[in-house]
Amino acid sequence: MSAVSRDSGKPRYLQIADDLAQQIRAKVLAPGEQVPSEADLMDRYAVSQGTVRKAMTELRATGLIETHHGKGSYVKNRPPVRRKSSDRFRRSHRLAGKAAYLAEAEQAGSTASVRVLYVGPVDAPEEIAERLAVPAGAKVLARRRLYFSDGIPTEEAISYLPWDVAKDIPELFEENPGGGGIYARLEEHGHQLKELAETVRVRLATKQETVALSLSPGSPIIHLTRNAESEAGRVVEVCDTIMAADQFVLDYRIPAGD
Amino acid sequence: MSAVSRDSGKPRYLQIADDLAQQIRAKVLAPGEQVPSEADLMDRYAVSQGTVRKAMTELRATGLIETHHGKGSYVKNRPPVRRKSSDRFRRSHRLAGKAAYLAEAEQAGSTASVRVLYVGPVDAPEEIAERLAVPAGAKVLARRRLYFSDGIPTEEAISYLPWDVAKDIPELFEENPGGGGIYARLEEHGHQLKELAETVRVRLATKQETVALSLSPGSPIIHLTRNAESEAGRVVEVCDTIMAADQFVLDYRIPAGD
DNA sequence: GACCTAAACTCCTCTACATGAGTAACGCTA
DNA sequence: TAGCGTTACTCATGTAGAGGAGTTTAGGTC
Numbered sequence: 001m002s003a004v005s006r007d008s009g010k011p012r013y014l015q016i017a018d019d020l021a022q023q024i025r026a027k028v029l030a031p032g033e034q035v036p037s038e039a040d041l042m043d044r045y046a047v048s049q050g051t052v053r054k055a056m057t058e059l060r061a062t063g064l065i066e067t068h069h070g071k072g073s074y075v076k077n078r079p080p081v082r083r084k085s086s087d088r089f090r091r092s093h094r095l096a097g098k099a100a101y102l103a104e105a106e107q108a109g110s111t112a113s114v115r116v117l118y119v120g121p122v123d124a125p126e127e128i129a130e131r132l133a134v135p136a137g138a139k140v141l142a143r144r145r146l147y148f149s150d151g152i153p154t155e156e157a158i159s160y161l162p163w164d165v166a167k168d169i170p171e172l173f174e175e176n177p178g179g180g181g182i183y184a185r186l187e188e189h190g191h192q193l194k195e196l197a198e199t200v201r202v203r204l205a206t207k208q209e210t211v212a213l214s215l216s217p218g219s220p221i222i223h224l225t226r227n228a229e230s231e232a233g234r235v236v237e238v239c240d241t242i243m244a245a246d247q248f249v250l251d252y253r254i255p256a257g258d
Numbered sequence: 259m260s261a262v263s264r265d266s267g268k269p270r271y272l273q274i275a276d277d278l279a280q281q282i283r284a285k286v287l288a289p290g291e292q293v294p295s296e297a298d299l300m301d302r303y304a305v306s307q308g309t310v311r312k313a314m315t316e317l318r319a320t321g322l323i324e325t326h327h328g329k330g331s332y333v334k335n336r337p338p339v340r341r342k343s344s345d346r347f348r349r350s351h352r353l354a355g356k357a358a359y360l361a362e363a364e365q366a367g368s369t370a371s372v373r374v375l376y377v378g379p380v381d382a383p384e385e386i387a388e389r390l391a392v393p394a395g396a397k398v399l400a401r402r403r404l405y406f407s408d409g410i411p412t413e414e415a416i417s418y419l420p421w422d423v424a425k426d427i428p429e430l431f432e433e434n435p436g437g438g439g440i441y442a443r444l445e446e447h448g449h450q451l452k453e454l455a456e457t458v459r460v461r462l463a464t465k466q467e468t469v470a471l472s473l474s475p476g477s478p479i480i481h482l483t484r485n486a487e488s489e490a491g492r493v494v495e496v497c498d499t500i501m502a503a504d505q506f507v508l509d510y511r512i513p514a515g516d
Numbered sequence: 517g518a519c520c521t522a523a524a525c526t527c528c529t530c531t532a533c534a535t536g537a538g539t540a541a542c543g544c545t546a
Numbered sequence: 547t548a549g550c551g552t553t554a555c556t557c558a559t560g561t562a563g564a565g566g567a568g569t570t571t572a573g574g575t576c
Contacts, residue, residue, distance in 0.1 A: 011529060037556060048531045053557085061319075062462060070538030070556050091516040183514075193514035200510070202460050202478055202503035204321060220460055220478035220503065228514070245460035245478065252458070252510045256441075256451035256486070258349045269559060295526060306561045311527085328526050328568030519576075526569070532562090539556070546549080 013054035016045050020055065024064050024075050031077030035065055060216060063246060078246070079149055085251040089196055094187065097179030111150055116175040118144040121163065128160045131227055131238045141166035141173070143182070146212070153213050155248075157241040165191065165236050182237060183228065192231040198252075199225045202245060213244050220245040271312035274303050278313065282322050282333050289335030293323055321504065324474045336504065337410065343509040347454055352445065355437030369408055374433040376402040379421065386418045389485055389496045399424035399431070401440070404470070411471050412506075415499040423449065423494050440495060441486065450489040456510075457483050460503060471502050478503040 023029045036044065041052045056073060059065045067073035087093075122142040129136040140160045147155040159182060161172065171177045171185050178185065183193060201223040205215050213221070222245045228237040281287045294302065299310045314331060317323045325331035345351075380400040387394040398418045405413040417440060419430065429435045429443050436443065441451060459481040463473050471479070480503045486495040 013529080039556085048533090050532085051530060054529085056557090067557070068538085069558065070540085072539095072556060086510065086512045089512055089514055091514065196512040196514055198510045198512060200458055200508040202480055202506075204319075204478065220462065222458075222460055248460075250458040252344065252456045252512070254344045254347055254454040254456060254510070256347055256349065256454055271559080297526085306563090308562090309560060312559085314527090325527070326569085327528065328570085330526055330569095517576105519574100521574080522572090524569100524571080527567085529564100529566075531564080534559100534561080536559075537557085540554090542551105542553080544549105544551085546547105 012045075012047055013051045014058065016041070016047070016052065016055035017058040020059060021062070021064055024059075029075050031075045033072065034075050035067075035073040037072055063216065063219065066216060079152060079154065081249055082149065082154065082247055083249050083251055084243075086196075086198070086253055087251070089183070091187075091193075094180035094184040097184070113148045113151075115146045115148065116144070117146055117156075118142060119173060119175065122160075124160065128238060131225075132160060132162050132235050134162055139163045143172070143177075149247075155241060155243045156209075156212055157239055159237055159239045161237045186228075186230075186236055191234075191236045193228055193236075194231045194233075195229050197227045197229065200250065201225070205244075209242055213242070215244055222248060222250070224250075270303075270305055271309050272316065274299070274305070274310065274313035275316040278317060279320070279322055282317075287333050289333045291330065292333050293325075293331040295330055318474055321474070321477070337407065337412070338505075339507050340407065340412065340505055341507050341509060342501075344454075344456075344511055345509070347441070349445075349451075352438035352442040355442070371406045371409075373404045373406065374402070375404055375414075376400060377431060377433065380418075382418065386496060389483075390418060390420050390493050392420055397421045401430070401435075407505075413499060413501045414467075414470055415497055417495055417497045419495045444486075444488075444494055449492075449494045451486055451494075452489045452491075453487045455485045455487065458508065459483070467500055471500070473502055480506060480508070482508075 020029070020035070029035060038049055038052045038056070041047075041055075042049055045052070056065070056067065059073075060067060063078070064076060065073045066076050120142065121139050123137045124132065124134060124140045126136045128140065129138060132140065134140065140163055143159040143161075145157055146153055147157070161182075165186070166172050169185050169189050172182065187193060202220055203223065205213070205219050205221045209221055210216065210219065215221070222241075222243045224239075224241040224243065226239045226241070227235050228239075230236045278287070278293070287293060293314075296307055296310045296314070299305075299313075300307055303310070314323070314325065317331075318325060322334060323331045324334050378400065379397050381395045382390065382392060382398045384394045386398065387396060390398065392398065398421055401417040401419075403415055404411055405415070419440075423444070424430050427443050427447050430440060445451060460478055461481065463471070463477050463479045467479055468474065468477065473479070480499075480501045482497075482499040482501065484497045484499070485493045486497070488494045
């Protein structure tokens with residue numbers, strides 16, 4: 001019997017949440033529907049609905065379940081963690097014609113896909129303009145895309161390129177910029193890359209982001225910004241990426257020398 | 259009057275949360291105590307305590323307020339963001355005798371301090387042993403410390419070093435390992451560092467972590483793991499760091515070449 | 517002044533109930 | 547068969563009230 005009533009000093013709703021969490025981790029409750037309804041749990045644990053709901057809220061916050069109004073609560077089958085290694089920017093990868101994202105996905109044994117949301121000119125927002133060292137509001141090429149892993153959206157990215165850099169590279173206006181991606185095209189057109197500067201920020205998802213990446217409200221997201229600097233010392237591309245934090249691990253290698 | 263009762267299709271508790279959120283953003287409620295008590299809000303919005311609590315839970319989840327049992331809810335004054343740059347591992351910094359953490363804090367114009375929680379031998383946990391390439395349970399040197407910024411804890415780090423590496427370096431057993439930190443001492447003793455491999459993970463804080471870093475439950479944290487590899491190809495130190503996610507920005511520079 | 521206690525505040529947990537609203541399945545009707 | 551409504555489930559929101567547990571303060575005692 002699920003005797004959760006032992007007065008262990010712990011609130012009942014946490015005891016229930018822990019009990020269910022353990023069942024989920026032990027696969028007693030398999031990914032899929034499983035989770036008993038609120039009414040069921042009220043009976044089972046002999047508590048009121050409010051208490052059950054608090055337990056469920058707890059599980060939802062920790063990302064173990066997702067609940068749908070009118071249907072029930074379901075054990076989340078977490079998408080596999082995806083590694084993002086700084087190695088993905090090696091020139092040799094570009095020359096080999098690999099698209100960073102798809103190659104990584106392949107390695108992880110999952111099917112990846114990309115949906116291009118927009119490719120075309122936009123007026124540079126202030127922050128982007130600053131990073132690109134162009135006047136605020138200047139025309140730049142924006143490439144906005146949404147990445148899927150096994151059908152679920154995991155990552156949204158927007159790249160911006162100065163117009164004078166992009167205008168001579170027709171592939172950049174295509175949905176698919178070709179093997180090796182944007183960076184390969186840039187290098188083919190005389191913009192040898194020197195360094196990529198990435199900045200990692202973490203915050204809770206906004207309403208829009210929860211929708212775009214189909215997250216639960218309150219989920220943390222990783223906001224990755226990247227500036228690509230050419231050998232000429234110019235920032236020839238910047239990229240903003242939003243990822244569900246629980247689905248990614250970032251790897252960086254830092255030389256220890258001077 | 260705070261007429262929140264308009265039936266805009268939106269739940270009352272969200273209307274109240276939005277109302278308060280707006281007041282916070284407009285600085286009507288300044289960082290500090292401000293937020294009226296639940297009883298006050300019950301009167302003001304003419305709703306029951308449950309509804310007020312839900313609104314407060316919402317604000318807490320979005321990180322706008324923090325509430326303390328028996329005292330009240332306070333508008334959060336976000337601590338200044340601290341940058342963690344991969345540059346902090348430059349050998350020249352080490353030779354200059356800078357302690358990475360304190361130097362960075364100084365630059366940011368805040369007062370930093372460190373509390374050493376433990377220095378001494380421990381049996382290597384499985385994951386640590388694997389990263390250090392020593393047998394599981396082997397004796398290793400652990401250095402556990404808590405970093406403060408302007409008096410509030412921001413970061414907890416544990417370093418592990420293989421015993422045979424550490425045993426000959428007496429400074430590593432001191433609370434303060436001296437200028438340039440652990441890495442400077444390692445290099446002085448023949449362990450030239452080649453590369454640092456950092457991996458970034460994000461997740462919600464556990465109960466213990468919320469206590470250690472005095473966070474609100476549900477706050478995201480950054481879990482940074484680092485392996486320090488010597489020129490000899492050996493991992494001579496590993497470090498696990500837990501940081502409050504909203505207080506840090508991580509910077510990395512990645513060479514674009516091969 | 518130093519200490520202790522009691523009261524008055526705060527938020528926290530839980531109960532019990534009522535109502536609303538989304539979903540799915542069944543069976544009836546056209 | 548195709549479409550429609552009923553019904554029976556699900557979770558979501560809200561009320562009213564009780565008692566518990568931390569925190570602060572005021573007042574009293576030593």
